[in-house]
Amino acid sequence: MRRVWSARLTRQTLTPLAAVLLALATILPISALLVRSLFSRDGAFAGFDNFVRYATEPGLAIAAWNSITLSGLATVLTILIAYPLAYGLNRSCMPLNGLFRAIVMLPLLAPSLLPAIGLIYLFGTQGVLKSWLMGEELYGSIGIIMGSVLYALPHAVLILSAGLAARDARLYEAARALRAGPWRQFFAITLPFSRYSIISAASVVFVLVFTDFGIPTVVGGSTNVLATDIYKLVIGRFDFELGAVVGVLLLTPAVAAYVVDVLARRAQRTTLSGKSVPVTPHPSAFRDSALTAFAVLVSLAVVGVIGMAVFGSLVKFWPYNLSIDFKNYARVFGGGDDGRSLVTSLWLASLTALLGSFFVALTGWLVARKVGAAIPTQLVQGLAMLPVAVPGLVLGLGYIFFFNAPANPLNPLFGTLALMVVCTIAHFYTVPHLMVVGTLMRTDPEIDLAARALQSTPAGTARRIHLPMLLPTMIDVFGYFFVNAMTTVSALIFLFTANSRVGAIAVVNLLEGSRYGQAAALAVLIMLISVVATTLQIVLRAFILGRQPWRRKTG
Amino acid sequence: MAAPYLRLRNISKRYGRTTVVDGVDLDAAPSRFVCVLGPSGCGKTTLLRLIAGFETADGGTIHQNGRDVTVLPPEARDYGIVFQSYALFPNRTVAANIGFGLEATGVAKATRASRVSELLTLVGLTEHAAKYPNQISGGQQQRVALARALALSPGLLLLDEPLSALDANVRAHLRTELQSLQRRIGVTALMVTHDREEAFSVADQVVIMNEGRIEQTGSPEDVYQHPVNLFVARLLGGCNALPVDVIGDTMAVAQGLKLQTAGVTINGIARSHACIRPGAVLVGQEADGTPNCFTARVAAITFLGDIVRLLLQPGDSPQAVIEAEVLRSRLNRIPQPGETLSFALPPRQLMFLGGA
Numbered sequence: 031m032r033r034v035w036s037a038r039l040t041r042q043t044l045t046p047l048a049a050v051l052l053a054l055a056t057i058l059p060i061s062a063l064l065v066r067s068l069f070s071r072d073g074a075f076a077g078f079d080n081f082v083r084y085a086t087e088p089g090l091a092i093a094a095w096n097s098i099t100l101s102g103l104a105t106v107l108t109i110l111i112a113y114p115l116a117y118g119l120n121r122s123c124m125p126l127n128g129l130f131r132a133i134v135m136l137p138l139l140a141p142s143l144l145p146a147i148g149l150i151y152l153f154g155t156q157g158v159l160k161s162w163l164m165g166e167e168l169y170g171s172i173g174i175i176m177g178s179v180l181y182a183l184p185h186a187v188l189i190l191s192a193g194l195a196a197r198d199a200r201l202y203e204a205a206r207a208l209r210a211g212p213w214r215q216f217f218a219i220t221l222p223f224s225r226y227s228i229i230s231a232a233s234v235v236f237v238l239v240f241t242d243f244g245i246p247t248v249v250g251g252s253t254n255v256l257a258t259d260i261y262k263l264v265i266g267r268f269d270f271e272l273g274a275v276v277g278v279l280l281l282t283p284a285v286a287a288y289v290v291d292v293l294a295r296r297a298q299r300t301t302l303s304g305k306s307v308p309v310t311p312h313p314s315a316f317r318d319s320a321l322t323a324f325a326v327l328v329s330l331a332v333v334g335v336i337g338m339a340v341f342g343s344l345v346k347f348w349p350y351n352l353s354i355d356f357k358n359y360a361r362v363f364g365g366g367d368d369g370r371s372l373v374t375s376l377w378l379a380s381l382t383a384l385l386g387s388f389f390v391a392l393t394g395w396l397v398a399r400k401v402g403a404a405i406p407t408q409l410v411q412g413l414a415m416l417p418v419a420v421p422g423l424v425l426g427l428g429y430i431f432f433f434n435a436p437a438n439p440l441n442p443l444f445g446t447l448a449l450m451v452v453c454t455i456a457h458f459y460t461v462p463h464l465m466v467v468g469t470l471m472r473t474d475p476e477i478d479l480a481a482r483a484l485q486s487t488p489a490g491t492a493r494r495i496h497l498p499m500l501l502p503t504m505i506d507v508f509g510y511f512f513v514n515a516m517t518t519v520s521a522l523i524f525l526f527t528a529n530s531r532v533g534a535i536a537v538v539n540l541l542e543g544s545r546y547g548q549a550a551a552l553a554v555l556i557m558l559i560s561v562v563a564t565t566l567q568i569v570l571r572a573f574i575l576g577r578q579p580w581r582r583k584t585g
Numbered sequence: 586m587a588a589p590y591l592r593l594r595n596i597s598k599r600y601g602r603t604t605v606v607d608g609v610d611l612d613a614a615p616s617r618f619v620c621v622l623g624p625s626g627c628g629k630t631t632l633l634r635l636i637a638g639f640e641t642a643d644g645g646t647i648h649q650n651g652r653d654v655t656v657l658p659p660e661a662r663d664y665g666i667v668f669q670s671y672a673l674f675p676n677r678t679v680a681a682n683i684g685f686g687l688e689a690t691g692v693a694k695a696t697r698a699s700r701v702s703e704l705l706t707l708v709g710l711t712e713h714a715a716k717y718p719n720q721i722s723g724g725q726q727q728r729v730a731l732a733r734a735l736a737l738s739p740g741l742l743l744l745d746e747p748l749s750a751l752d753a754n755v756r757a758h759l760r761t762e763l764q765s766l767q768r769r770i771g772v773t774a775l776m777v778t779h780d781r782e783e784a785f786s787v788a789d790q791v792v793i794m795n796e797g798r799i800e801q802t803g804s805p806e807d808v809y810q811h812p813v814n815l816f817v818a819r820l821l822g823g824c825n826a827l828p829v830d831v832i833g834d835t836m837a838v839a840q841g842l843k844l845q846t847a848g849v850t851i852n853g854i855a856r857s858h859a860c861i862r863p864g865a866v867l868v869g870q871e872a873d874g875t876p877n878c879f880t881a882r883v884a885a886i887t888f889l890g891d892i893v894r895l896l897l898q899p900g901d902s903p904q905a906v907i908e909a910e911v912l913r914s915r916l917n918r919i920p921q922p923g924e925t926l927s928f929a930l931p932p933r934q935l936m937f938l939g940g941a
Contacts, residue, residue, distance in 0.1 A: 033690070034661045476672035479639055480730075482659040483666045484686030484737065494685070498676040580676045580717040 033487050040488045045402025045410055048393050052413035054440075055456040059428030060281075060420060066431050067274035076271075084275045093254040094279055100171060100255065101240040104178040108235045109228060111179065112186035115328055118321030119187070120194040121220070123313040125322065133329040136336060138184045139560035141517040141534040143541065144553040145180040146248040148335035149173055150546060151342040154249075156349045158338075169251025177245035180335055182235040183328075189234060193227025193298065194220070199307040212314065226298035233287035233294070240287075241280055241421030243520045244534075248541050256280050260423050261523060264430075274431070277424045288419035336557075343550035358551035371536035372555060378450055378532050379515035379563075386455040386462065386511040387504055394466025395496060399478055401488050411467075418460035422520030429453050430524050445527045457521045458514045462507040469503040470496060498578065502571050509567035513560045588651075590615040590773045591636070591741060596645035598631055605631045607797035608645070613790070616771045618764065620784035623794035624820065629777045632794070633745055636775065638662050650740055664741040665734030669749055671726045673718040679729050680705065680714040686737045704732040707766070724755040731763070735770065742767065744776035748783060760786050781821050785809070793817050814940030818860055825866070825907050826858040832937065841902035845876045847932040856937040865934035866909035868895065869916065872929035881907065883924045893919060897928055 070076040085091050118124050119131055137145055152159045153168040153176075166172055197220070205215045243257045250258060256276050264273035344354045363369035396402060397411045417425070434444045443449040481491040519534045526535055533556050540549035575581065589612035598606040606628045613619045621629045634640045636647060638659040647655045654662050665686075673682050683704050687697045705711045708728040713721055718729065727747060734742060747763070748756045764787040767774045778784050784791050785805040793800045793808060801813045812818035815826055827839035837844045839859040872878050881897035884906065893916065897907040909928060913919070920926055 031661075034658060037658065037660050473675070474670050474672055476668045476670050477674060479637075479659070480666065480668060480672040480733075481674075481685065481689070482639075483637060483664065484689055484733070485660050486685070486689035487660070490689050494688070495674050495676065578676065580678075580719070583719060 033485060036489070037482075037487045041402055044392075045396050045406040048389075048396055049406050049409040049413060051389070052393065052410060052459075055452055056413055056416050056420070056425075056459070059425065059432035060416075061428075062431035062435070063274050063277045063281075063424060063428040066270060067278050069271070071271055080271045080275045081278075084272050087272075089254070090259065090272070093256050093259045093276075096171075096253055097240055097256040098283075100174050100178070100253075101236050104175045104182065104239045105232050105236045107175065108179050108182045108186050109190075109232055111328060112183055112190055112231065113224075113228065114321065114324050115183075116187050116190035116194055117220075118325050120191050121309065121311050122318045122321045123311055124318055124325060130325045130329055133332055134187050135184045136332060136557075137181055139513060139517070139564060140336065140557035141519060141537060141553055142177070142181040142242055142244040143248055143519070143534070143537050143549070144339050144557060145335050146173070146177040146245045147342065147541070147546065147550045147553060148337070148339035149176055149249055151338040151348065151550075152335060158349070167251065169249055170253040173249030173251065174246050174253065174255070177249055178239040178242065180332060181242065181245060182238045183332070185238060186231040186235050189231040190224065190227050193224045193230075195308075197223060197309045199309045202309060212317070226294040229294040230291050230298070233291040237284045237287045237421070240283060241423060241520065243423055243523060244538065247538060257421075257423055257520070260427065264427060264524065270431070273427055277427050280421045281419075281424045284421050284424075285419045339550045340554050343547060343554050345547065348547060358547040359555070361548045362552050362555065367536065371531050371533045372552070374447070374530060375516055375533035375556065376559070378447060378454065379512045379559075381447070381451045382454045382458075382515040383508045383512040385451060386458070387508045389455065390459065390462040390466050390507055390511075391500065391504060394463050394470060395492060395500075397463075398467045398470035399492075399496065400475070414463040415460055417456055417458070420457075422457050422518060423523070425457050426453060426521040426524035429521075445525070445530070447530045450522055450525050450530055450532070453521050453525055454515045454518060455511070457518065458511060462510050465503050465507055465510075466500060469500055473499060501578070502574050505567055505571045505574065509564060512563050516556055516560050516563070589613055590617075590650055591775065592648040593632075593636075594646050594648075596632070596635060596642050596647065598628075598635060598640060599643050605797055606635065606642075609794075609797075609799055611792060611799065611802075613773055613775060615773055617789045618767050618774045618776070618787055619790045619792060620788035621775065621777045621792045621794055622781060622784040622820070623779065625779055627794045628797040629779075629794050630745060633743055633775070633777045636741075637664060637666055637743055663739050664743050665737065665739040666743040667727070667730045667734050667745065667747045669746040671718075671730040671750075673726055673729055673733075675718050678715050678717055679710055679721065679725075682718065682729050683732045683736055685733060690737065700736065704736055707735075708732045722755075723751050724759055727751065727759060731766070735772070740773065742772045742774040744774065746778055747776065749778070749780065756783075763787060793820060795820075812936065812938065815858055815860065815938045816940050818936065818938055823863045823908060823910070824860050825863060826860045826938070827905055827907075829857055829859050829937065832856060837937070840905040842877075842879060842899060842905065842930075844930065844935065845932045846935055846937070855939040857939045858937070859930075860936040860938050861930050861934050863894065863908045863910040865931065866897075866907060866911075867929040867931060868897075868909050868911050869920075869926055869928075871915070872927045875929045876932055877935075878927055878929040880925055880927050883920050883922050883926055886920065886922060888919070895920065895926075897926065899928075900925075 067080055068076060068078070070079065115134065119127055124130070149168060151157060153163055153173075154160070157168065163172065201219050202215060205219060210218060241257055243261065246253070246255045246258045256279055260273055260276040260280065263269045263276060342348055343358050344356070345351070346353045346355050346357065362372065393410050393414050397407055397414070400407060429449065432438065433440055433449060435441065477495065478491060481495060486494070517534055519538060522532060522535060523538070526532065533552055537549045537553050537556075540552065591611070591613040593609055593611040596606055596609045597604065609632060621632060623629045631640060635642050638654070638657055642655060645655070646653060649663065674685060677685065680701050684697050684701045687700060692700070702711070705714055708731060710725060710728055710732070713725060718726055721729070730747070748759055751759065760783060776784075776787065788805055790802065791805050791808050792802045795816050801808050801817050808817060809821050812821060818824045818826075827842065829837055829839045830841075831838040835846055835848060837846055837859055844859060867875060879899045879901055881899045883895055884898050885896040887894040891913055892910050893913050895909045895911065897909060899905050899907065907928065
């Protein structure tokens, strides 16, 4: 009977509890921001007065225009580069495929600031390739676009690759039987079938660029965008009301783009039947060499910019003394900071990864295996899907409004590393939650019924059956949280205090003080930690899969 | 008859506005094998899930072994279940699958091991104990599922279309095995299926369901020989059904054919059709001189191996079409389309039924 009661308790309480915790970390802070945009400083309801004030104050509204046009342009450029690259990686017999893939993914492992620092060394006032800009200035639109494209490229390549990899070879066989040549096949099959992944990639890239804080801060010069304005309004002017207005302006297109992305992915899913035969590319001299040349070019650009940042971190005194030393690295660990920001980053990343993985496993399990009643389960799923549509800056500002309110009993959390961990988990929640749900949905729901009929409690079934299935995915979830927590700036920029400043934010502060060498050194260290973490993730995953013989057909 | 082991009274289940199970009464005597047979969507799987406790009834009661289990969760009931998909745990070996329930209920390791090896012997899988589900065949997986369901020595065994995922040969073989195993253990079994052959070959008692209601209950022979209505007759096999124009005690007219009958009791039920199984129709020399003999044109012939199926159009009744199945060995030669033949509908084989 004890088992019966424990099962009942799990089914009835766990899902609502998870919904409450998720609500505290997501929808309540975001609502606090929405509410704040409608109230005046003295707490009176102001309707849209704040929005009017924002639109009429000289110099502010231009940032919205800049954000939209620059993000739009960067999105178009990113897709134009990412599509041929993804096509080459998935649909040609390109040599060194794995190497190109690894290089293109490299920016994922560094803060968005790192490519921006590389750009400064290449094209800045004292840049080695300054002449390439033909008299134009890096700081401003050019810098923002170049930095954003590099930063968003891996995301676009990933999404487009998924769309290009999953295609049906039988369509191409049918086309060849109808005497269609390679170009005809591309325009009649490949391109139309990848339109949804193009839409999906474009909406993701647009939001990434639109809401990124690091790049415009470093190379934006006097070009104001919403992401930098929100920071200046809140931290510089303490104008929380206008900050909230900019938050709403950042949130709206992000939510719209998210809806587009969801619709595109749904449409994509229906274009592929379960019986599809995967495409195996055949060699073609012209296509393969052209695409390889393109991949080399893009890889050189990525390696060049990131390598330049690494080089800059190792140079004695740019650009006057180019001899190599580790002075900048020594400064990271010496001086006033003593490497504390890096240690804080490691704490933040480890705690985020540990707690985040735990909660994601819990909510993913509750949703995928329908442990509780239908309504709280849908609530958990909805709340878990929310953060992906919310820019980090908006979430961070919402945390100020919600957790710093005197009336909130959770108020003492404000300014602590704990709240930064909560915010980072919330910020990156959706992707790992979906990874867990995806993995657990792949198994027959009747398995749980069979376990129930054998008198197993939900917790017992989770431990004996679901957890072993989930283990390899959990390694990826852990890695995802860890790397993102190491490199993120946007959500934390509003939440840190002198004692809880993480590495990526220290990079921003160093750049604001024009200490490029030290900033580069710190950013490179963050990237190295992420590279090590990702390598460990890959090794550990392979190890675990090797220890699970039941996944193999013969044994 | 002994008190029923499983007793359902007026069980109903609705999803929104659709009533899926509608006032079902069912009794299963101890150690009997009961088969619920019906077309897909008739509510038979929902009925099984109600007995298993995966769904809760909106009305009525379920008693098992005298205990009211109507609202108990699955964990608190006493049954083993085999699913159509087997639902084996992919990450556990055959032995660990069978031992799962013992482990979950905290049975000591040594007891567990001996019980598992006993069950492995019972289903003949001892040599596969260390394999994982995806390394054994479908039939073997089915046996694992069965052994796993029996591990906790339940009083009731529930089977949800357990054989339908297998190919025909394995299915026929496992059917016999399943039945003899159930007899040997003496567990009360309730199986849900849409396959009449499966139901007939294992069941002591067949329960026929349609649109959430029970149409008829009885032994396999009984329901086949004496269907209560057209639905049951058609579900259990091919059936010629001729709309009746006139009906009396000893004769009837159906689609223009004057028929002698073996006596029909008209007890208020509308008997709208004269029915006969295709195998009961006599053809050619066998028909000549027997009652209800007519001549017909052969409209089509289908060769089915040992059996030949003829579509006959009686000369007296152009709109009627009679299907006859004849053993090939009983025919001198196979008739050709367009030929004229005599056929007979023996009075004792005629059923007068109503309903859909």
